[in-house]
Amino acid sequence: MTLLAVENLGKSFGGVHAIEELSFAFERGAVHSIIGPNGAGKTTLLNLLTGLYVPEQGRVRLDGQDLTGAPPHRWAAAGIGRTFQNLQVFFNMTALENVMTGRHLIERDALWATLIRAPSLVRAEADTRAVALELLAQVGLAGWADSPADAMPYGALKRLEIARAMAAQPKLLLLDEPAAGLNPTEAQDIDALIKRLAGDGTTVVLVEHNMKLVMGVSDHLLVLDHGRKLAEGTPEQIRSNPAVIEAYLGVADAQPEAEHA
Amino acid sequence: MGAGSNVSEPPVGFGEPARDAVPLAAVRTRWLRPRSGGLLALALAIAALPLLLANNYFYEIAILVALNAIVCVGLNLLIGYAGQISLGHAGFFALGGYGSAILSAQHGWPSALSLPASTLAVAVLAYVVGRSTLRLKGHYLAMATLGLGVIASIVLATEDKITGGPDGMAVPPLAVAGWALQGERTWYWVVGGVLLLAVWLALNLIESPAGRALRALHGSETAAQTLGIDAARHKLRVFVISAVFAAVAGALMAHYAGFITPAKASFMHSVELVIMVVFGGMASVFGAVVGALVLTTLPQLLTVLKDYEMMVFGAVLVATMVFFPQGIVPTLARALASRRGRGGAS
Numbered sequence: 069m070t071l072l073a074v075e076n077l078g079k080s081f082g083g084v085h086a087i088e089e090l091s092f093a094f095e096r097g098a099v100h101s102i103i104g105p106n107g108a109g110k111t112t113l114l115n116l117l118t119g120l121y122v123p124e125q126g127r128v129r130l131d132g133q134d135l136t137g138a139p140p141h142r143w144a145a146a147g148i149g150r151t152f153q154n155l156q157v158f159f160n161m162t163a164l165e166n167v168m169t170g171r172h173l174i175e176r177d178a179l180w181a182t183l184i185r186a187p188s189l190v191r192a193e194a195d196t197r198a199v200a201l202e203l204l205a206q207v208g209l210a211g212w213a214d215s216p217a218d219a220m221p222y223g224a225l226k227r228l229e230i231a232r233a234m235a236a237q238p239k240l241l242l243l244d245e246p247a248a249g250l251n252p253t254e255a256q257d258i259d260a261l262i263k264r265l266a267g268d269g270t271t272v273v274l275v276e277h278n279m280k281l282v283m284g285v286s287d288h289l290l291v292l293d294h295g296r297k298l299a300e301g302t303p304e305q306i307r308s309n310p311a312v313i314e315a316y317l318g319v320a321d322a323q324p325e326a327e328h329a
Numbered sequence: 330m331g332a333g334s335n336v337s338e339p340p341v342g343f344g345e346p347a348r349d350a351v352p353l354a355a356v357r358t359r360w361l362r363p364r365s366g367g368l369l370a371l372a373l374a375i376a377a378l379p380l381l382l383a384n385n386y387f388y389e390i391a392i393l394v395a396l397n398a399i400v401c402v403g404l405n406l407l408i409g410y411a412g413q414i415s416l417g418h419a420g421f422f423a424l425g426g427y428g429s430a431i432l433s434a435q436h437g438w439p440s441a442l443s444l445p446a447s448t449l450a451v452a453v454l455a456y457v458v459g460r461s462t463l464r465l466k467g468h469y470l471a472m473a474t475l476g477l478g479v480i481a482s483i484v485l486a487t488e489d490k491i492t493g494g495p496d497g498m499a500v501p502p503l504a505v506a507g508w509a510l511q512g513e514r515t516w517y518w519v520v521g522g523v524l525l526l527a528v529w530l531a532l533n534l535i536e537s538p539a540g541r542a543l544r545a546l547h548g549s550e551t552a553a554q555t556l557g558i559d560a561a562r563h564k565l566r567v568f569v570i571s572a573v574f575a576a577v578a579g580a581l582m583a584h585y586a587g588f589i590t591p592a593k594a595s596f597m598h599s600v601e602l603v604i605m606v607v608f609g610g611m612a613s614v615f616g617a618v619v620g621a622l623v624l625t626t627l628p629q630l631l632t633v634l635k636d637y638e639m640m641v642f643g644a645v646l647v648a649t650m651v652f653f654p655q656g657i658v659p660t661l662a663r664a665l666a667s668r669r670g671r672g673g674a675s
Binding site: 118119120139140141143144145148149150152156157158159160161165168169170171172173175177179182183184185189192193196232233236 | 536538553559566
């Protein structure tokens with residue numbers, strides 16, 4: 069069943085087409101990867117899929133709900149969560165607070181209850197704290213809960229963003245290069261984490277240069293080139309697609325995966 | 330640390346992070362956590378202060394400090410947490426005062442009713458101004474409030490049939506259940522209590538999902554939005570709350586002094602309030618109280634420099650920005666925390 073439907077999407081910057089006539093559909097409960105060389109429009113696409121950019125053409129529907137033109141917080145409310153290629157951690161908070169912020173849409177937020185610190189709010193905060201600690205443990209950051217985010221190493225921050233996005237319990241989770249800048253062991257941990265997320269029913273969209281990771285976890289791949297769709301299919305189909313092999317996989321394999329960090 | 334620019338040592342592995350540094354921010358927040366100390370210390374200070382207040386003049390200053398502190402606690406939420414500046418809070422202060430004054434003096438409303446009614450009206454006004462400007466990025470709110478404050482002070486000075494014009498108007502005393510609040514000592518306890526309430530409400534807001542949302546917007550507006558945080562809505566709520574704090578303080582001031590003049594709405598008064606917040610420490614509730622304390626008493630101590638008061642305020646602002654841009658209270662708190670951290674480690 070289709071979760072995300074994109075129709076004829078188009079976005080340009082100063083006359084340069086970043087995304088052009090792009091249509092595709094992502095099925096629920098699968099791991100989808102978006103690949104392509106640098107500048108293919110992958111991050112632009114994620115920004116279009118979270119409302120950070122407004123497309124000039126086309127429609128995006130999540131679960132049948134048309135979100136085109138809506139502000140980013142409404143895309144989040146509709147069930148889309150994401151991480152960022154260039155970290156967007158809240159550096160003015162602790163790791164735990166970062167993840168607790170992820171529960172914003174789940175926790176109740178009545179102003180009167182906030183101002184008098186009503187018992188209902190205190191209980192909701194305790195729940196949020198417990199869930200956030202559990203999520204930190206799931207991504208292997210249990211020992212970092214009370215650390216200020218600006219004192220944490222890069223690899224930990226990557227996982228912190230994933231935990232924060234998971235806290236919102238999104239239907240669709242977009243991961244923008246989660247393994248970039250990580251060593252092979254850490255990349256394997258991310259691999260396991262993505263598989264666990266998919267196993268729990270979250271639909272995952274992965275943008276990644278690490279082909280080993282992509283081919284290992286994906287059910288379905290979308291290959292972009294100059295903002296257009298070059299190919300689409302299972303890892304086997306993509307691996308044997310002559311155009312893709314010639315133009316992209318070779319290039320991507322030759323590049324160290326850390327380069328884009 | 331810049332995003333990803335500083336690739337420090339990678340973590341050892343899942344589940345066993347290498348920890349050596351004492352997290353300074355954690356120590357600091359624990360030290361300033363509202364329900365452990367800060368509020369109690371403020372309550373004790375308010376309770377003990379009368380021992381030092383020799384006569385009514387000192388009580389008067391203390392009341393003035395508390396009223397300014399109430400405004401600053403609200404304004405600090407806006408500046409320090411919502412990242413917006415209001416250059417018209419004196420306008421809200423004066424409108425709160427005039428509203429309650431006019432309703433009680435000319436329409437015979439009991440002051441226990443005119444004060445909340447006037448506050449509500451200011452809240453609606455702030456909502457209307459904030460709603461149209463906070464959807465825009467940048468400092469449109471500062472512009473809009475600047476204009477609002479100027480308009481308020483002109484209208485209050487020229488509509489002399491209603492407001493008494495530039496000379497101001499007399500205000501009946503505040504009466505609660507037939508008991509009129511009079512005398513410096515009574516008022517001291519009233520405004521002291523309201524200040525405590527204001528600080529408590531502000532701390533509750535900060536230590537809540539809404540407060541976290543505001544800090545998130547400060548940390549990364551992009552990420553905050555993708556977590557479902559509506560930036561405009563959260564900023565608007567804080568703006569309205571800060572206007573309400575100013576209106577309540579203004580109304581209390583009018584009833585306490587028994588008199589109000591348009592000077593209360595002046596642009597310079599708005600600027601003074603902002604300087605108090607910046608000096609005390611943005612994003613620090615107790616900093617706002619300290620800022621109000623220092624910068625309300627300073628002119629009283631330097632009465633010889635009366636003509637140069639604004640210059641002194643300007644110098645304080647410049648010195649703050651140069652020597653402790655975080656404000657006095659956060660700077661001292663950090664120094665204390667790092668000293669403790671070092672002491673504990675060795």
